[in-house]
Each structure stands twice: as C-alpha cells, then as structure tokens.
Amino acid sequence: MARITLERLGHAYNRSDGTPNYALYPLDLVWEDGGTYALLGPSGCGKSTMLNIVSGLLTPSEGRVLINGRDVTGTRVAQRNIAQVFQFPVVYASKSVYENLAFPLRCRNMANREVDRRVNEIAELLNLDTILHRPARKLTPDAKQLISLGRGLVRDDVAVILMDEPLTVIDPQLKFHLRRKLKDISARHGHTLVYVTHDQNEAMTLAENVIVMDNGRVAQVGTPQELFENPTHAHVGYFIGSPSMNFLPVSLYNGKLSIAGQVVAFGTVEVPEGGNLLLGIRPEFVEILPEASPNALKAKLSEVQDLGTYQIVTGQLADGQCVKIKTKSFKGIPGDEFAFRLVQDRIRMFCDGKQVKALLT
Numbered sequence: 571m572a573r574i575t576l577e578r579l580g581h582a583y584n585r586s587d588g589t590p591n592y593a594l595y596p597l598d599l600v601w602e603d604g605g606t607y608a609l610l611g612p613s614g615c616g617k618s619t620m621l622n623i624v625s626g627l628l629t630p631s632e633g634r635v636l637i638n639g640r641d642v643t644g645t646r647v648a649q650r651n652i653a654q655v656f657q658f659p660v661v662y663a664s665k666s667v668y669e670n671l672a673f674p675l676r677c678r679n680m681a682n683r684e685v686d687r688r689v690n691e692i693a694e695l696l697n698l699d700t701i702l703h704r705p706a707r708k709l710t711p712d713a714k715q716l717i718s719l720g721r722g723l724v725r726d727d728v729a730v731i732l733m734d735e736p737l738t739v740i741d742p743q744l745k746f747h748l749r750r751k752l753k754d755i756s757a758r759h760g761h762t763l764v765y766v767t768h769d770q771n772e773a774m775t776l777a778e779n780v781i782v783m784d785n786g787r788v789a790q791v792g793t794p795q796e797l798f799e800n801p802t803h804a805h806v807g808y809f810i811g812s813p814s815m816n817f818l819p820v821s822l823y824n825g826k827l828s829i830a831g832q833v834v835a836f837g838t839v840e841v842p843e844g845g846n847l848l849l850g851i852r853p854e855f856v857e858i859l860p861e862a863s864p865n866a867l868k869a870k871l872s873e874v875q876d877l878g879t880y881q882i883v884t885g886q887l888a889d890g891q892c893v894k895i896k897t898k899s900f901k902g903i904p905g906d907e908f909a910f911r912l913v914q915d916r917i918r919m920f921c922d923g924k925q926v927k928a929l930l931t
C-alpha cells in the first residue's frame with residue numbers, strides 16, 4: 571500500500587475559458603499508508619472529481635498527485651496500480667463469481683494456488699463462498715456489487731483502494747453488515763482506503779479519518795470524534811451529528827453573551843467583535859432543567875419526538891429561533907415554557923462560519 575499526496579491539487583472543468591470555475595479548489599492533502607479515509611459531503615461538492623483525479627480517470631487543471639513520492643499526475647489509470655469500486659456493479663457477466671474475483675490476480679500472473687487462496691478468503695468474508703461457481707449474470711444487483719467490492723479488495727499490492735459510494739445499490743440491512751466487514755478487511759490487510767459517501771453514518775463507521783467537503787473545498791479533516799466535538803466550520807457542525815449542531819445568533823450585552831434577549835449567565839466573555847457571531851452547541855449538550863433557575867434559559871416547547879431510546883425536544887426561543895435537545899424521558903405539553911442550560915465547556919463560537927476562540931468563564 572502507499573502514501574498518497576495531493577499537492578495544490580485543483581480542478582476546473584472549464585479550464586479553457588480563462589476564469590476557472592472550480593469543482594475542486596486547489597488543496598493540499600495527505601492520505602497516509604494504511605489509513606482509512608472517508609470523503610464526506612453533499613452532492614456536487616467535488617468528491618468524485620477528487621477521486622477520479624487520483625485514479626487517473628481525470629487530469630487535474632492544477633497541481634500534482636504523488637504516490638509514495640512519485641509524481642503520477644500525467645500517468646494513465648493502468649500505470650497507477652489503484653483498485654477502484656464504483657457506485658454500480660461492474661462485472662464480467664459471462665464469467666463465474668470465482669473468475670471475476672480471480673481476474674485482477676490472473677492479470678498479474680499470480681500462481682494458481684495463491685489465486686485460489688485469495689479468492690476463497692475474500693469470498694468467505696463477503697459471503698460469496700456458496701455461489702462461487704455461478705455465472706455473474708444470473709445474480710442480483712446486490713450480489714454483483716459484492717463481486718465488484720471483492721475485486722477491489724482481493725489484491726494486497728495495490729497502492730490504494732478507491733470506493734465511490736459502493737454500497738448505494740445494497741439492501742439497507744446488508745449495508746450495515748458490510749460497513750463493518752469493509753472496516754475489518756482493510757484493517758486486517760493494511761489497505762490505504764478512500765471511501766466516498768454523502769452518508770455521515772457510513773463515513774463515521776468506516777473511516778478513521780473523515781474529510782468533510784463543502785462546495786469544492788475541504789472544510790475539515792478529523793476523526794469522527796474530533797468532528798463531533800470540535801467542528802472548525804459551521805458546515806461541519808450542520809453536516810455531522812443527528813440532529814445537527816444548534817447555531818444560535820448571539821450578541822454581547824454588558825460583556826455577557828445574550829441569546830434571544832436572554833443573558834447567558836457566564837462571567838467574562840471574550841469573543842471577536844463584528845462579523846456574524848453564532849453560538850454552536852450539540853443537542854447532546856443542552857440540558858433540560860426541572861425548574862427555572864437564575865442561570866437558566868427559557869424556551870417554549872414546540873415538539874417532543876420519541877425515537878425509542880432517546881427523545882428530540884424542540885424548543886422555541888423568544889426570537890423564533892429553535893433549539894434542539896437530545897434527552898430521555900421528558901414530558902411536556904406543546905406551548906409550555908421550560909428551562910434549560912448549555913453545558914459551558916461544550917459551547918463553540920463561530921464567526922462568519924468559522925470557529926473562533928472564545929473565552930467563557
């Protein structure tokens with residue numbers, strides 16, 4: 571496996587027009603040897619563009635791709651030694667499942683005994699072992715996509731495995747099971763794996779490192795925990811977490827933070843002046859209080875959603891803003907007022923969309 575470096579890599583599909591309209595703004599990024607990465611972001615944010623540049627399907631308008639320090643920007647797909655799995659199955663319909671899985675190994679003249687060992691290993695991991703000798707054309711789309719995954723995973727000597735939303739056609743139950751399998755397989759074999767998805771659960775379960783993209787730019791790279799606890803951009807707070815982070819417009823009132831006309835009773839507050847200041851707090855770190863207290867904030871109950879093991883309580887502040895709270899066993903009648911507090915060390919402040927340092931004492 572290999573270390574992949576993207577150096578000032580950018581792409582504008584209209585490169586000949588003079589003013590570049592970037593699908594991918596120039597960026598620097600490193601995928602470490604043996605690391606598992608998820609490229610996460612909404613449709614159109616540039617994930618596939620990045621992946622296709624790395625695999626060689628697309629030539630970037632700017633920058634370089636290095637594999638283990640070697641510049642491969644101008645080389646063709648076949649010269650990069652990369653395995654790629656796409657959203658929809660790509661199988662050799664006339665070949666058996668076995669021969670489909672064996673194909674990448676046979677292309678490298680691997681001895682039959684080793685081919686057999688690897689094909690059986692990967693087939694067992696993906697539960698294809700009972701249908702190894704059936705023709706691929708007779709299988710369901712789910713099973714065909716398992717073959718595509720197997721072909722991507724069967725070689726140990728590829729530089730990197732790139733997967734572009736490979737579980738899209740897979741049944742939801744099986745999807746859950748496969749995410750764990752993929753994680754196990756790549757950990758066991760030390761694969762460098764880059765996985766494109768717009769599903770935060772998929773990204774968080776599969777990858778050690780998540781690259782959150784927004785409109786052609788990398789908003790943040792971090793572990794699932796870092797992205798949850800400390801989003802550096804408001805976009806990450808919105809995109810990660812369910813429900814997403816609460817963002818409440820705040821102002822300074824006599825040196826104290828004020829939310830919807832209510833002073834948040836912190837001592838000294840130091841935040842940058844000017845700009846659009848928002849207080850960000852995860853629904854998990856808002857606590858409903860049994861009764862009003864001097865330091866509590868107040869909201870009117872809009873809705874309680876019961877989701878089995880937890881509830882999502884929505885409260886409306888005096889200025890119409892909503893706050894979402896993740897809690898258990900709350901009982902209330904819509905329209906009633908309730909008191910809550912924000913867990914102080916979980917508060918993050920954002921100015922014009924970026925997290926800023928704020929001293930809340």
Ligand SMILES: Nc1ncnc2c1ncn2[C@@H]1O[C@H](COP(=O)(O)OP(=O)(O)OP(=O)(O)O)[C@@H](O)[C@H]1O
Nearest residue numbers: 583584593611612613614615616617618619620768
């Ligand atoms: N061949 C192309 N020519 C012109 N523009 C393109 C082309 N391919 C993609 N784009 C544009 O580039 C931007 C990024 O697209 P890209 O497919 O990389 O995003 P994505 O995050 O992978 O989206 P999705 O999840 O829908 O595949 C989008 O605005 C898209 O419309």
